[in-house]
Amino acid sequence: MPKKIHVAIVFNEPTLMTPAGRKYISESGQIKQLATKQEVVAAAEAGMIDMSEVGVLEEREHVRGALQQVGYKASLFNMNGDVQRLLDFINQKEPDLIFNLCESVGNQSVHEMHVAGVYELAEIPYTGAPAFALGSCLNKERTKEVLTSHGIRTARFQTFKNITELNEETLELKYPLIVKPSREDASTGIDNTSVVEDFSSLRKRARHIFNEYDQPVLVEEYIHGRELNVAIIGNKRPIVLPISEIDFSKLPAEYPKIVTYNAKWIQGTREFEGTVGVCPAPIPTELEKRLKEIALKCYRVMGLRDYGRIDIRLDKNNTPYVLEVNPNPDLSDDAGFARSARAYGLSFEDTITKIVEYALERMP
Numbered sequence: 001m002p003k004k005i006h007v008a009i010v011f012n013e014p015t016l017m018t019p020a021g022r023k024y025i026s027e028s029g030q031i032k033q034l035a036t037k038q039e040v041v042a043a044a045e046a047g048m049i050d051m052s053e054v055g056v057l058e059e060r061e062h063v064r065g066a067l068q069q070v071g072y073k074a075s076l077f078n079m080n081g082d083v084q085r086l087l088d089f090i091n092q093k094e095p096d097l098i099f100n101l102c103e104s105v106g107n108q109s110v111h112e113m114h115v116a117g118v119y120e121l122a123e124i125p126y127t128g129a130p131a132f133a134l135g136s137c138l139n140k141e142r143t144k145e146v147l148t149s150h151g152i153r154t155a156r157f158q159t160f161k162n163i164t165e166l167n168e169e170t171l172e173l174k175y176p177l178i179v180k181p182s183r184e185d186a187s188t189g190i191d192n193t194s195v196v197e198d199f200s201s202l203r204k205r206a207r208h209i210f211n212e213y214d215q216p217v218l219v220e221e222y223i224h225g226r227e228l229n230v231a232i233i234g235n236k237r238p239i240v241l242p243i244s245e246i247d248f249s250k251l252p253a254e255y256p257k258i259v260t261y262n263a264k265w266i267q268g269t270r271e272f273e274g275t276v277g278v279c280p281a282p283i284p285t286e287l288e289k290r291l292k293e294i295a296l297k298c299y300r301v302m303g304l305r306d307y308g309r310i311d312i313r314l315d316k317n318n319t320p321y322v323l324e325v326n327p328n329p330d331l332s333d334d335a336g337f338a339r340s341a342r343a344y345g346l347s348f349e350d351t352i353t354k355i356v357e358y359a360l361e362r363m364p
Contacts, residue, residue: 001107004073007356008095010126011060012079012102012115014020040186059332060101066352067099072159074099081105083118090122093100097359098126100181106330107181109138127359129327133303140182140218142302143302147322152294154322155220157314162208166217168199173221178258182218188262189213195222195256210346223321227259228281230295231329231340235358238299240292241340244286245281250274259318279343287318297323306358309337331355 015264060076074096079086079102090098096121101153105111113135119126129137136142144154159182160166176197181189183358189209191195196202206217227248231241248257251274263271295310302325308330313321333348341351 004071005097005360006073006075006093006095007067007074007097007099008077008089008093009060009063009099010077010079010102010115011057011068011083012105040234042103044092058240059330059335062333062348063099063101063331063352066349067170067356070349070353072356079105079115083115085120086115092100095124096363097356099356099359100126100128101185101257101331109188110135112138116178123364125304127355129305129308129329130303133305133327137302137304137327138183138185140324141216143325146301147298147325152298152301152322153264153320154174155223157218157220159216159218160206161216163203163210166203166206166219171202171219173198173219176222177202178220178222178256179209180218180220181213184213184215184217185324186330187259187264189261190256190258192261194260195235195258198306204349219303222256223315223323225316226259226281226314227257227323228283228291228312228314229313229336229340230276231307231337232299232304232310233307233341233354233358235305235361238296239344240296241337242280242343243283243288243291244277244279244336244340244343247276247285248274263364277339279336279339291320292364294320298322306355307331307337322330 007353011158060063064074064076074085075093077086077089098117100116102115103109103112113131116126116129116131117209120131127241136146139361141157141269142253143161144157145156151353158171158173164265173307176195178195180194188205189212193201193205202219206219209215209217227244229244231244233241246259248357251257251268255271255274259275260271262269263275291312294312299308307329310322311326313323315321322345331352336353338348341348
């Protein structure tokens with residue numbers, strides 16, 4: 001009887017932070033110490049934990065269940081911020097493949113790429129984007145520069161390294177604007193005050209990001225219109241899955257039509273309830289074809305692998321602007337990627353199996 005392929009699902013549990021910043025309370029302050037979901041939400045609202053990372057705790061269980069159901073040996077490994085512990089695990093257990101669900105180390109998103117680099121140095125195949133693509137896509141300014149150089153339209157933007165750089169003389173953009181951390185993902189740092197109509201509001205929001213995230217601020221011209229997600233799976237012949245749309249119609253009139261952190265992660269908020277994914281999106285055939293071509297080009301030029309998602313805005317003239325290129329998007333059974341895969345005809349188990357098979361093709 002052939003040996004089962006061992007897939008190790010590697011993740012990093014989030015740690016509690018002080019409400020004033022992104023410092024640890026303690027190295028052992030794991031999410032499992034919070035006894036109830038209400039405690040988790042309260043910690044997130046207090047700025048003590050990142051719910052985008054908590055989502056990994058559900059994602060890992062969904063992925064493990066799918067792998068076991070189709071016959072793989074699946075194990076969970078929490079690297080717990082310890083790279084040496086990860087290396088020891090790889091050397092001792094010798095998994096055939098790593099299903100990479102590690103999105104940060106020490107609450108620092110930049111380390112996502114470094115963990116992928118560890119897999120590379122250990123010469124073990126792993127799912128999803130390579131280290132260079134993870135780092136490039138996390139840097140929003142670099143992503144926009146790469147896309148623009150390939151003729152892909154994105155919103156006009158500027159970045160500012162500190163509050164003194166930001167003044168009305170240096171600002172070259174037209175209001176309304178949207179203000180974001182330049183090196184975060186999963187809507188981190190985006191809320192209902194992120195869209196600004198004047199310089200005073202812009203400066204206030206930028207100062208908040210400088211103080212909270214300690215990184216450059218990205219300021220973009222805000223695109224009024226529809227928001228679409230284009231999921232892609234595969235490598236040699238990538239499959240562009242049915243396009244999903246974020247329906248903003250149930251948001252309160254005074255809320256900006258954007259996907260905030262609350263909208264993505266905090267159930268029970270008005271933003272969460274008011275941003276519903278619709279798939280397939282009701283769009284004309286020719287426009288759908290154009291959007292899929294743009295998304296596939298983004299996938300390739302940014303070096304994505306196995307699976308990814310491209311977020312696009314349409315203005316009032318149906319002109320597409322690429323917002324984000326997302327390597328390794330959330331694979332939870334109830335997340336947008338799985339929704340698009342189901343619309344294509346793939347079960348959740350089918351989707352996870354395909355991603356594993358793509359990665360196994362890289363085995364020596």
